Amino acid sequence: MFRSFFEQHYSLKETTWQQVISLFSPATLDKNSFFIREGEIARTMAFLESGIVRGFYRKDNGEEYNKVLFSAPSFFGDYASLISGRPALFSQQALTDARIWVADYRQFTRLYDTCPDLERFSRKWAESIFVQKEQREIELALFDATHRYLNFRKAYPEAEQQIPQYHIASWLGISPTQLSRIRRKLTAS
């Protein structure tokens, strides 16, 4: 199962793992269905076993910005809402049919008191998603859209075939028009 992925930053004791895994139950997310909608308070964390999920923000004018793409295998969920207990600023939606594992976040955090290794795990986990965010920040700040698109193709080689280009464009922070222009230039050369 997803144990090796789960423990990539820190290995849990067997007894802790058993308790953790018992919190997760399998589920499916049909294409276009939502895992969480903006305004809801996140209660569950999830593991994406197959498929692609986007996290997006809807601007005042109705336009959407794809803040994050999750491509299996990956954890997902609105961490900010889980952590803070405040309503989600983002929605998360499946872009393909997806198989997932879902767990209640409160039940998970309740284990911290009896399983210090799980708290350590979560510290390392939080540290690592912070570092990831920092890397995305650098990308957006320092590279132009062409460069980001090439990076995207390396990072998500399969995703490009599976989701519409306008979602990719949105994640890159550009319009579909501009992505099309970039693609034309790249194939021309």
Next chain:
Amino acid sequence: MFRSFFEQHYSLKETTWQQVISLFSPATLDKNSFFIREGEIARTMAFLESGIVRGFYRKDNGEEYNKVLFSAPSFFGDYASLISGRPALFSQQALTDARIWVADYRQFTRLYDTCPDLERFSRKWAESIFVQKEQREIELALFDATHRYLNFRKAYPEAEQQIPQYHIASWLGISPTQLSRIRRKLTAS
């Protein structure tokens, strides 16, 4: 001292706090001096008691991008390098004379084994800096430069007087020229 700031996310036991505080020693950072330089491996974390520190990245062409501004009171240090043990991608430099408190990060993390409350503290801390990063990400993605500048003035009301505009422009992700144009438009209206 900085206890109330330190404990804003989670309160430590008295004995833990005593051990933590004993790791910190006072120091000063003169204007323009570096706390850490790109390429070094970060060993220390710090608390900024007064002054302003920037974290910046130097591009291939020598240009600099101010990734983060720390304005007292604030913790700072290259978390990514501390966490990963890898060389820093960024430098951190005082933009004004600064008073700081410095602690060895390894000594700090060594306390986790005997002080589970400190590990919890650090989990919450890591979670909160993740959420902060997410907010900065939203700002850069969704707001235009004028809007970001206005937010900056709210968030760092004193900083604007103390540091050159080109540092602010860099943090906003625009050129000094463009910031100047934005300022002109704002005063005109």
Next chain:
DNA sequence: GAAACCTCTTGACATAGGTAAAGAAATCAG
């Protein structure tokens, strides 16, 4: 106080990227 330096503003010009609209191509539903 003059020279040197630093910072900010301004103007001229170039470019990446936005918007809107139309048509082409691909995909889906019956």
Next chain:
DNA sequence: CTGATTTCTTTACCTATGTCAAGAGGTTTC
């Protein structure tokens, strides 16, 4: 298979912002 829908490309035009260079104020230094 056919019509409807979705997605992608292209064109035309516009705007925010970049680069470069010049100049105006300030500050610092000797």
